[in-house]
Amino acid sequence: MTMTHTxxxxxxxxxxxxxxxxxxxxLCRLVGQAIGDFNMIEDGDKVMVCLSGGKDSYGLLDILLKLKARAPIHFDIVAVNLDQKQPGFPADILPNYLTSLGVPFHIETQDTYSIVKRVIEEGKTTCSLCSRLRRGILYRVADELGATKIALGHHRDDILETFLLNLFYGGKLKSMPPKLVSDDGKHVVIRPLAYATEADMERYATVQNFPIIPCNLCGSQDNLQRQAMKAMLQDWGKKHTGRIENMFAALSHVVPSHLLDSDLFDFKALDVHTQVKEGDMAFDEEPCSTTEKAEPFKTDVNTYAQKITFV
Incomplete structure (x- = not known):
């Protein structure tokens, strides 16, 4: 039988x-797994999803809404956008989109754009000041809305890029945690996309046809060091199978006794009676000789992810 064009x-x-x-x-499985692994969302929570108009925050909101419908616990979602008064920002897109979804939302209007442009010299990166201003405003809005959790749309690639930035430029082994308490001790910030890749989020945005709003203030800057980290990770991902997965797995398999931080491990008190996680046997392994992918996620049988029935 001949197959027709139809x-x-x-x-x-x-x-x-x-x-x-x-x-x-x-994506639903990975987000559910991250929520379960780090106890990000609990019964009765009101989750404030920070919506920028970019692919990641759209995807985060969409996936959380899907999980909410299937979850064995009750939690509420409110979407919040900070209109920073960037020139040409299409103020109608997000309200129209959120109204069509029937999602409770709040649009906060604050002219941080003028502040950033006035304070930062032309050609300098604006991310640091912009993020500080935005963070303070969002914390205030979370208080006003009674939100118990603040959800941000950072994914696995963001976490690895931040790790490399701190390693190469900050002199720290530090990244974006999946869950943290704000400096003022009043807010819990969560990153449910911690296990999701940027490639998946890009494709999901295309599939869902999200009305993407480009950022003309920060993401379009050419001289960001983060862009260099992103390019390096992408290159490694193409050339070395499993390298990115192993890097991410390393962030959750830390051996303080084999680093140099005396705040994490008491080297001065170390003697033959000290019990350590891994002694000199750690050096018997030859991780560089294998190309096997690491297992980055180990989830208990009672996690949030496994309580949800996916269809």
Whole structure:
């Protein structure tokens, strides 16, 4: 039997739908797993999802709404956008989109753009000041809305890029934690996309046809060191199978006795009676000789992810 052009198109469409469904299931599973691993969302929480208009925050809101519908616990979601009065910002897109979803939302208007442009010299990166201003405003809004958790759309690539930035330029082994308490001790910030890749988030945004709003203030700057870290990770991902997965796994498998931080491990008191996680046997391994992928996520059987039935 000869396959007709219509049959071929149908099979192609079926494959596309199948792959899109796999993507959605994978992202829901990874977000649910991160929520369970770090106890990000609890019964009765009011989660404030910070929505910028970019692919990641759109995806975060969409996935959390899907998990909320299936979760064995009750939590509320409110979407919040900070309109920073950037020139040309399409103020109607997010309200129209959120209204169509039926999601409670709040648009906070604060002219941080003028402050950043006035304070930062032309050609200098604006990220540091912009993020500080934005963070303070969002914390205030969270108080006003009664939010118990603040959800940000940072994914696995963001976490690794931040780790490399601190390693190369900050002299610290530090990254973005999946969950933290703000400096004022009043807010819990969560990153449910911690296990999701940027590539998946980009594809998901295309599949869902999110009305993306480009950022003309920070993301378009060419001289960001973060862009260099992103390019390096992408290059490694193409050339070295499993390297990115192993790097991410390393962030959750830390051996303080084999580093140099005396605040984490009491080297001065170390003697033959001290019990350590891994002694000199750690040097018997040859991690550089293997190309096997690490297992970055180990989830207890009672985690949030496994309580949810995915379809």
């Amino acid at each position: 049959d071929a198109l149908t099979k192609a469409e079926q494959k596309r739908l199948y792959e899109n469904n796999k993507l959605e299931k994978r």
